[in-house]
Amino acid sequence: MHLPQPRGPSSTAVVEHLRQPSPGSDAQLRTVGLERSPGITNDEDRLLALWVLQGLNYHGYSGVDPEIEWDLAVVQARTQLEAELEEELLAAFTPVVEELLPEARRDLTGTLFSLPDRVAASAPSMSAWARSSMTAEQWREMLVLRSASQLKEADPHTFAVPRIPGRAKVALMEIQFDEYGSGDPSALHSELFAQAMTAVGLDHSYGGYADTWPAPVLLSNVTLGWFAGRSRWAPAVVGHLTMVEMTSSLPSKFYVAGARRLGLPEEAWRYFDEHVEADAAHEQVAVRDVCGALVADDPDTLPTLLVGAVAGLHVEGLVAELVMGAWEQGRSALRIPLHPWVAA
Amino acid sequence: MRGDRVPVATPLPTELLRLTECEDGPVLVRGARVVVDAQGVTHPVTRPVVALCRCGASQRLPWCDGVHKRLGKRETSTG
16 A cells, blocks of 8 residues: 555654665664654554554555664654553543453353443444434445454464464464455455445555544554554454454344345445354454453463453444544535545 | 276264353354255255254244344444
8 A cells, every 4th residue: 555644743743754765775774753642542643654664564555675674763653652642542541441351250251241331432323323314425434434443354363373372372363264254255344344345446456545543443443453563452352352242133133124125236345244243253252252361370370361352342342433424414424525436 | 097086985964063052142063064944945054053042032944143242232233
């Protein structure tokens, strides 16, 4: 993908740094030059800077030397931005996790299944809106917003595989194998999502709409990217995945209903249809086999696992609040509205 | 003679079924290639693990669609 348009001084510094030819070819250590600053979770400039840096682990950028992934200045800038993110998110979620710990130690399964009804529970439901009221243009916006995570679906969570012990690793691979199509390339979930985008006239190349993503979409993406980038946070990746699976099955059914109400072709909703059955199974495996085994084998992983679960629900709630706030007023939820869709 | 080659072993239609009952939820099935529902209809299994409905409220029978979590609760959803 192309480097996105900067949104302020921090993302400008990062993008300019990545555009330099031949990183590390000279002995001079360059710096990205970011000043430490509070409030990253609401700062789209800094969120974009971090998103661009994390993207070097996944897709990279055209015209950018892949070697720059381990450039010292890149690592330093990412470390600093993630430290800011960690500080803010832990300040917000540590009290929630502390409160959950006693009951989670008693009944992990029950606690995890109850979380979606307890964390960010007041956030509006995009899927209920999809079922009842969503317009075709809003459907396209929803895909653009979700493309940040869904076009690389499962990839960040896979970073946890080498970092968790035997039983949990096996169970996580059972889920991931299905996410990656159960041996059938045409069933790859990210591929089904790409087809859904194509079906409504959207570009399915990763990051093609990065300039349109509002801050909460970037926050959701870099939060998982921060967990996925560090061994220490592997239990948080597992907690995050568990909440993704747990909040997918029923909403996916609503999305299918909405797409059918709008008369969209099957390619447009097959991705969601696949997730109704897949994630009803995955949520059970995630809670009982992945989380259950991980915590049973190492009880010290529980607080970290809960941070991942709570943070995941919280940031997705912020996305839903922003999006529904815009749609209910008839505004676009994107920073830059899409060109109207002219169906062939 | 290339065309005369035969495999060194014969795969058999053995079923190494593993069933896991989830409390207040579905039964997880591993190792099945098909499931046959109450009407005798055969459904192919395409995943490493599938969840079979036990509450009867699923709209995707015989598969679980997660709706058991909403039974006896107010209709809410995330996502």
